[in-house]
Amino acid sequence: MPYRYVIKGTGFYSKSPDSFAVLENHLFCVDNDGTLATCITPGTAAYEETRDTAKTDGSLIVLKEGQFLLPGFVDTHVHAPQWAQTGKALDAKLPVWLNKYTFPLEAAYADLDFAETVYRDLVQTLLANGTTTAQYFGSVHLEPNKLLADLCADAGQRAFVGKVVMDLPAQCPDYCRDKSAEQALADTEAFLRYTADINKQTVQDIVGVVTPRFIPACSDDALYGLGELAVKYDAPVQSHCSESDWEHDHVLARTGISDTKAHLRYGLLTKRTVLAHSVHLSDDDAELYRKHGASIAHSPLSNAFFAGAVCPVKKRLDQGIRVSLATDLSAGYTPSMFDAMRQAIVSSRILASGTDYRLPAERRGVSDSDLDFRQAFYMATVGGAEALRIRSGKLETGYNFDAFIFDFNVLQSNSRYYEFDNLADVLQKIVLTGQRQNIAALWIQGNAVSLH
Numbered sequence: 001m002p003y004r005y006v007i008k009g010t011g012f013y014s015k016s017p018d019s020f021a022v023l024e025n026h027l028f029c030v031d032n033d034g035t036l037a038t039c040i041t042p043g044t045a046a047y048e049e050t051r052d053t054a055k056t057d058g059s060l061i062v063l064k065e066g067q068f069l070l071p072g073f074v075d076t077h078v079h080a081p082q083w084a085q086t087g088k089a090l091d092a093k094l095p096v097w098l099n100k101y102t103f104p105l106e107a108a109y110a111d112l113d114f115a116e117t118v119y120r121d122l123v124q125t126l127l128a129n130g131t132t133t134a135q136y137f138g139s140v141h142l143e144p145n146k147l148l149a150d151l152c153a154d155a156g157q158r159a160f161v162g163k164v165v166m167d168l169p170a171q172c173p174d175y176c177r178d179k180s181a182e183q184a185l186a187d188t189e190a191f192l193r194y195t196a197d198i199n200k201q202t203v204q205d206i207v208g209v210v211t212p213r214f215i216p217a218c219s220d221d222a223l224y225g226l227g228e229l230a231v232k233y234d235a236p237v238q239s240h241c242s243e244s245d246w247e248h249d250h251v252l253a254r255t256g257i258s259d260t261k262a263h264l265r266y267g268l269l270t271k272r273t274v275l276a277h278s279v280h281l282s283d284d285d286a287e288l289y290r291k292h293g294a295s296i297a298h299s300p301l302s303n304a305f306f307a308g309a310v311c312p313v314k315k316r317l318d319q320g321i322r323v324s325l326a327t328d329l330s331a332g333y334t335p336s337m338f339d340a341m342r343q344a345i346v347s348s349r350i351l352a353s354g355t356d357y358r359l360p361a362e363r364r365g366v367s368d369s370d371l372d373f374r375q376a377f378y379m380a381t382v383g384g385a386e387a388l389r390i391r392s393g394k395l396e397t398g399y400n401f402d403a404f405i406f407d408f409n410v411l412q413s414n415s416r417y418y419e420f421d422n423l424a425d426v427l428q429k430i431v432l433t434g435q436r437q438n439i440a441a442l443w444i445q446g447n448a449v450s451l452h
């Protein structure tokens with residue numbers, strides 16, 4: 001059977017939080033519709049025939065020594081407008097960060113020329129960092145969010161995009177607020193329809209997401225209305241939940257129930273819900289995530305600045321909750337999912353060991369909390385894909401071919417000496433040392449995407 005192209009080489013993908021597959025010197029056969037039609041093992045008759053056919057018709061791509069095939073990253077929490085302030089103002093407390101820096105910046109995207117400049121650069125930067133799928137918070141105004149969805153469609157990125165809803169005067173400044181709950185709902189509905197139209201004309205997914213900023217910023221009318229829109233359009237939902245002590249306590253004081261239970265009450269805790277942070281969940285809250293199929297967007301770098309605690313990811317994975325990984329630009333200061341994986345590992349190890357040297361070692365940390373490269377790789381790929389309910393994240397038959405070539409040989413690589421390692425060690429090196437310059441080629445839904 002003729003394939004669109006065939007890649008010959010060694011690939012890795014995560015099978016579960018604790019295990020991964022190594023496909024050594026396989027043929028990865030990609031169909032015209034952008035799915036991985038089959039992976040053929042060496043030493044079989046089909047292998048030689050497929051390889052020779054592809055070679056003859058010019059559709060064989062052979063990985064060089066030191067090149068490996070990996071699934072693309074899925075970043076489940078990115079604030080697109082905050083790209084312009086990445087690396088700035090993280091010495092400020094959260095209220096200052098929001099009111100002095102973030103809200104004025106987000107409001108500036110009403111200027112569509114400004115929006116186009118920054119969003120085009122952001123999408124291209126994420127692609128160059130290996131992020132084949134991103135879930136974005138946009139801004140409060142409708143039009144720049146449409147532009148962001150258009151730019152993702154044009155660049156070939158698989159994207160989930162939300163028009164941010166924030167309508168409560170007590171929490172949101174006039175210049176960065178929905179004028180009313182009715183307006184917020186009307187704009188959200190218009191955006192969901194707009195993205196549904198784009199999606200029909202785009203090979204990869206472009207999906208509109210119901211996006212209350214977080215419960216403290218939204219009225220009850222807006223929140224209940226968004227829950228109804230999620231049902232009406234079978235739309236995914238994204239928001240923040242129990243990020244910090246302040247948020248967790250604020251929602252409890254306002255509603256009398258936990259942040260998680262409040263999302264459930266408003267109709268916003270569904271199997272298509274991804275909630276950033278989820279650091280301060282009780283075990284009952286976590287059980288509600290599991291029961292309703294909601295997912296966590298773990299944002300370890302931003303948690304280090306604003307959460308006041310470390311999300312117990314290992315515990316949540318062991319409970320059977322879907323956990324994805326996120327950069328959380330710009331509360332996280334890097335667009336790299338390599339960096340996010342590393343921070344997830346580091347934060348978990350600090351949680352496990354504890355920090356107060358005055359305590360005896362056995363009382364210093366939270367036992368069985370540490371993550372390694374296996375769980376980090378899982379969250380960055382499969383965890384994200386499962387959270388967004390897309391068939392990506394694995395190099396398996398029938399999956400969308402969203403993948404990149406990792407190259408140890410590039411100039412200025414920090415990843416070295418793969419030739420001395422077994423393949424499991426190679427994957428660990430990729431997770432712990434990889435950078436954007438190691439990404440030599442990238443495909444989304446089978447299409448080669450420009451990295452520049």
Ligand SMILES: [Zn+2]
Nearest residue numbers: 079240276328
């Ligand atoms: Zn966020």
